[in-house]
Amino acid sequence: MTTLEDIEHYINRIALGDRDAFASLYNSTSAKLFGVTLRVLNNRAEADDALQEVYIKVWRAAGRYQSNGLSPMTWLITIARNHAIDRLRTRKKGQTGLDEVAELADPAAGPExxxxxxxxxxxxxxxxxxxxADRAKAVRRAYLDGDTYQDLADLMQVPLNTIRTWLRRSLIKLKDCLSQ
Incomplete structure (x- = not known):
């Protein structure tokens, strides 16, 4: 059975790049850390993925581990728990599974x-x-291009009230034409 001193020793050796110590640490602690990730994520496959990522973090952070009289398992469990919670938050933020994507409506207009x-x-x-032609141009520019009445009056070199009259009469004619 692996003691807490052994685990602490493995972490210190991992900080020096010792792969054998890493394998020993994994063999000694993976079941416990898997349980932590599984409890948080409630999904076996995702917990397994998270566990692999936890050990990558342990490999990279081993040099920052400090013996402080507490159990080294506390350090490892904290890394596992925090990583699993981060994954859970990411999942809840809006990552959509393939089943849910299949049910999303396409916002584009259909063929009909x-x-x-x-x-x-x-x-x-x-x-x-x-x-x-000048009335059609005024209608297009006012209602499709967003030109103001004043812009149209300046462009067509006619008084502002003339543009208003052209547009009003043109819209009446368009309405009549479209209702036929």
């Missing part, structure tokens, strides 16, 4: 909606073509 939109777009363009 695309066909309807295409038909409506063609109808709107046909109705815009029935307007005088």
């Amino acid at each position: 909606a695309q066909a309807i939109a295409s038909s409506q777009r063609a109808q709107i363009n046909d109705c815009l073509d029935e307007l005088p």
Whole structure:
């Protein structure tokens, strides 16, 4: 049976890069640390993955371990528990499993909606073509490009109220055309 002094010795040897000490530490403590990760994660495969990552952390952090009279198992269990909690938090933050992804709706329009939109777009363009060119241009720039009435008045070199009248009358004509 491995004693706490043996575990402490393994950790000190691991800090020096001793692979045999690492293997001995793993053999002596992996069952206990697996239990810790499994209890937190409640998933055997994920707990096994977490355990491997815990031992990588132990390998890298062994040089920072200090004997302080407490059990070296406390240090190892703390690393395992904190790592498992981090994984659990990451999982809860929104990582979606494949089963859940399959049920997500596609935000893009489906083929039927695309066909309807295409038909409506063609109808709107046909109705815009029935307007005088300057009126159609004003409607497109105001309602599709976001130009202000003042921008249109400056661009077309007409008074602001004229632009307002053109747009109002053009929208009435478009409404009539689209309702046919």
